[in-house]
Amino acid sequence: xxxxxxxxxxxxxxxxxxxxxxxxxxxxxxxxxxxxxxxxxxxxxxxxxxxxxxxxxxxxxxxxxxxxxxxxxxxxxxxxxxxxxxxxxxxxxxxxxxxxxxxxxxxxxxxxxxxxxxxxxxxxxxxxxxxxxxxxxxxxxxxxxxxxxxxxxxxxxxxxxxxxxxxxxxxxxxxxxxxxxxxxxxxxxxxxxxxxxxxxxxxxxxxxxxxxxxxxxxxxxxxxxxxxxxxxxxxxxxxxxxxxxxxxxxxxxxxxxxxxxxxxxxxxxxxxxxxxxxxxxxxxxxxxxxxxxxxxxxxxxxxxxxxxxxxxxxxxxxxxxxxxxxxxxxxxxxxxxxxxxxxx
Amino acid sequence: xxxxxxxxxxxxxxxxxxxxxxxxxxxxxxxxxxxxxxxxxxxxxxxxxxxxxxxxxxxxxxxxxxxxxxxxxxxxxxxxxxxxxxxxxxxxxxxxxxxxxxxxxxxxxxxxxxxxxxxxxxxxxxxxxxxxxxxxxxxxxxxxxxxxxxxxxxxxxxxxxxxxxxxxxxxxxxxxxxxxxxxxxxxxxxxxxxxxxxxxxxxxxxxxxxxxxxxxxxxxxxxxxxxxxxxxxxxxxxxxxxxxxxxxxxxxxxxxxxxxxxxxxxxxxxxxxxxxxxxxxxxxxxxxxxxxxxxxxxxxxxxxxxxxxxxxxxxxxxxxxxxxxxxxxxxxxxxxxxxxxxxx
DNA sequence: CGGATAGATGTTATCGCTATCATCCAAAAG
DNA sequence: CTTTTGGATGATAGCGATAACATCTATCCG
Numbered sequence: 001x002x003x004x005x006x007x008x009x010x011x012x013x014x015x016x017x018x019x020x021x022x023x024x025x026x027x028x029x030x031x032x033x034x035x036x037x038x039x040x041x042x043x044x045x046x047x048x049x050x051x052x053x054x055x056x057x058x059x060x061x062x063x064x065x066x067x068x069x070x071x072x073x074x075x076x077x078x079x080x081x082x083x084x085x086x087x088x089x090x091x092x093x094x095x096x097x098x099x100x101x102x103x104x105x106x107x108x109x110x111x112x113x114x115x116x117x118x119x120x121x122x123x124x125x126x127x128x129x130x131x132x133x134x135x136x137x138x139x140x141x142x143x144x145x146x147x148x149x150x151x152x153x154x155x156x157x158x159x160x161x162x163x164x165x166x167x168x169x170x171x172x173x174x175x176x177x178x179x180x181x182x183x184x185x186x187x188x189x190x191x192x193x194x195x196x197x198x199x200x201x202x203x204x205x206x207x208x209x210x211x212x213x214x215x216x217x218x219x220x221x222x223x224x225x226x227x228x229x230x231x232x233x234x235x236x237x238x239x240x241x242x243x244x245x246x247x248x249x250x251x252x253x254x255x256x257x258x259x260x261x262x263x264x265x266x267x268x269x270x271x272x273x274x275x276x277x278x279x280x281x282x283x284x285x286x287x288x289x290x291x292x293x294x295x296x297x298x299x300x301x302x303x304x305x306x307x308x309x310x311x312x313x314x315x316x317x318x319x320x321x322x323x324x325x326x327x328x329x330x331x332x333x334x335x336x337x338x339x340x341x342x343x344x
Numbered sequence: 345x346x347x348x349x350x351x352x353x354x355x356x357x358x359x360x361x362x363x364x365x366x367x368x369x370x371x372x373x374x375x376x377x378x379x380x381x382x383x384x385x386x387x388x389x390x391x392x393x394x395x396x397x398x399x400x401x402x403x404x405x406x407x408x409x410x411x412x413x414x415x416x417x418x419x420x421x422x423x424x425x426x427x428x429x430x431x432x433x434x435x436x437x438x439x440x441x442x443x444x445x446x447x448x449x450x451x452x453x454x455x456x457x458x459x460x461x462x463x464x465x466x467x468x469x470x471x472x473x474x475x476x477x478x479x480x481x482x483x484x485x486x487x488x489x490x491x492x493x494x495x496x497x498x499x500x501x502x503x504x505x506x507x508x509x510x511x512x513x514x515x516x517x518x519x520x521x522x523x524x525x526x527x528x529x530x531x532x533x534x535x536x537x538x539x540x541x542x543x544x545x546x547x548x549x550x551x552x553x554x555x556x557x558x559x560x561x562x563x564x565x566x567x568x569x570x571x572x573x574x575x576x577x578x579x580x581x582x583x584x585x586x587x588x589x590x591x592x593x594x595x596x597x598x599x600x601x602x603x604x605x606x607x608x609x610x611x612x613x614x615x616x617x618x619x620x621x622x623x624x625x626x627x628x629x630x631x632x633x634x635x636x637x638x639x640x641x642x643x644x645x646x647x648x649x650x651x652x653x654x655x656x657x658x659x660x661x662x663x664x665x666x667x668x669x670x671x672x673x674x675x676x677x678x679x680x681x682x683x684x685x686x687x688x
Numbered sequence: 689c690g691g692a693t694a695g696a697t698g699t700t701a702t703c704g705c706t707a708t709c710a711t712c713c714a715a716a717a718g
Numbered sequence: 719c720t721t722t723t724g725g726a727t728g729a730t731a732g733c734g735a736t737a738a739c740a741t742c743t744a745t746c747c748g
Contacts, residue, residue: 012493014704025728030706038725055491060468061405061414062704065733070405080449081430089424102465105424105449107437121446124404147399149356234637267639290634293578295611358734369698374736382695406734409703 091309135159151319172209179213194257237261238268259284296342435653479503516553523557538601581605582612603628640686
């Protein structure tokens with residue numbers, strides 16, 4: 001705390017304090033602090049000096065009340081400790097660079113109730129737009145978003161009933177592609193490791209895609225191991241693969257809801273002396289760094305996490321600036337591709 | 345956007361709109377929205393209904409201008425895609441639960457310049473406190489923090505000249521402990537893998553601790569492999585261990601600046617048919633999930649990441665509430681311990 | 689039954705900034 | 719030399735909420 005001689009805590013200086021010291025009006029200080037406004041060089045310098053001497057920092061919350069622009073966008077992701085989503089957050093930050101908008105990040109721990117709380121907390125601060133992960137929200141959360149009067153971007157998914165705009169891909173189709181690719185290599189007895197809770201919609205969709213693809217191929221699709229709620233730990237993958245091999249010892253390939261559980265499964269197999277992919281093949285989802293680095297390197301589905309973030313932020317800023325909002329593509333599909341490596 | 349019949353975009357409702365509809369004054373609405381204030385049940389219900397009908401959401405930025413409480417604290421971490429730091433963020437969030445304070449998270453990508461930008465951006469929004477990672481900042485960043493008049497908590501480190509309060513540990517001592525533990529098991533020829541850039545102060549301190557411990561033990565301390573700037577990838581760890589084995593083929597144990605590079609090194613050794621720990625032992629730092637799950641399981645230094653966050657947030661709220669700030673411990677040391685596993 | 693008491697509500701005055709309009713002045717144009 | 723023009727600056731009025739104080743009722747008590 002900055003104290004002044006008499007021992008009381010000094011109030012932080014305001015714009016008027018700066019103005020007085022520089023011998024100008026508050027309005028001129030406000031202008032000097034904003035790019036592209038007409039303030040003479042001499043005045044600007046005097047103001048800069050006053051700011052420096054006083055240690056003044058603009059109070060943006062007061063400013064945004066007046067200008068009706070808060071200068072930030074909200075993004076809500078399930079977990080920050082998941083590089084897929086943090087890549088998306090990076091994409092958003094990067095795309096926001098230079099727009100004068102700042103990112104306010106929140107994470108839900110995969111809980112829709114927590115998401116609802118966050119949506120409300122964010123909207124109370126009047127973001128200029130909001131980016132969400134996935135398309136399932138609580139009814140109240142959805143209503144708040146619809147009524148907020150700001151652009152809403154849902155990502156990482158293709159919701160059946162989008163609130164506004166979407167930047168994502170079909171998790172089901174991505175998993176189908178993986179199954180087909182591996183079936184094309186001759187695998188027939190597929191197992192799936194991953195939860196099915198309502199909590200992880202993307203996980204459920206991947207699992208549904210797994211079943212769909214196998215049914216279409218006329219292969220058995222009943223080897224499904226579920227585990228608890230996300231976030232899915234590596235250790236859970238390890239346990240699940242043990243479980244799977246006990247129930248269906250002749251499983252040829254185990255597909256996992258994410259690279260993290262796939263990695264857990266892979267390590268557990270090695271501990272048990274099973275050769276991957278000879279004794280059992282393993283594939284993941286997400287193309288995390290670990291998939292490219294582990295031994296054997298992991299087959300997985302690459303998803304354009306960073307691009308999702310970039311494009312979501314781009315669509316957001318475009319929507320904000322749009323004169324006629326109708327011209328914008330409401331749905332942007334992002335790419336995914338199977339990355340075949342040594343584990344299959 | 346919500347549109348009204350005549351085609352114009354409806355302004356979002358304000359508290360006065362709610363008040364009018366409920367037949368009360370704005371002040372009563374404000375009270376009804378705040379816990380523990382006296383509003384009759386009947387009025388409260390009418391207000392709730394009006395809020396519901398209008399889809400009103402409180403404008404907190406206006407409220408905080410008036411009440412001079414913004415209701416959030418800022419935290420700045422190097423990377424969100426690093427479970428050590430995101431655990432700290434979780435600890436902060438959890439400890440803030442129920443205090444009415446919300447976390448505003450920013451990440452620097454290990455750049456002090458970016459940190460300075462973030463500090464300024466955060467302070468413009470008038471947080472009630474700020475939590476930083478590490479103790480090195482730009483001079484301007486430091487000055488802004490000192491003058492902000494809010495509690496500042498530096499974490500993950502023991503700065504020589506703290507700005508205000510500290511919750512952390514000595515990265516150097518932690519690494520020394522690891523060296524001593526392994527020396528106690530008979531290892532003599534130690535190598536170190538990790539950068540030394542000014543950019544990653546914690547990494548540099550770990551390296552300094554490595555050298556210090558070996559010198560004290562009378563063992564050679566010159567086997568140091570550096571690589572680029574953080575964030576350190578697993579792949580860099582893989583390259584570094586190859587480099588190390590070329591230069592000093594008889595290295596017995598490689599200590600890495602983080603579990604992530606240690607993991608990369610471990611996998612690379614396996615690819616080259618080297619047995620860990622028989623041909624070469626490897627240890628990491630941070631006790632990431634991967635260290636407990638990989639094969640062989642990794643020896644590492646466990647740091648109380650989550651606790652750092654919890655205690656930092658705790659100290660922050662205590663400082664905010666403190667009548668006499670002097671009674672609070674300025675420095676809280678958090679624990680670390682060596683976790684011996686199969687890789688050494 | 690009058691005064692004390694406390695709960696319920698309203699009124700007024702900001703909070704720190706910026707939008708808007710007004711003013712002033714010097715340089716350019718005619 | 720007058721008129722036009724636009725850059726530089728100032729004065730004023732909010733933005734949407736809440737703090738602080740003022741009122742006005744019931745209810746309670748001796």
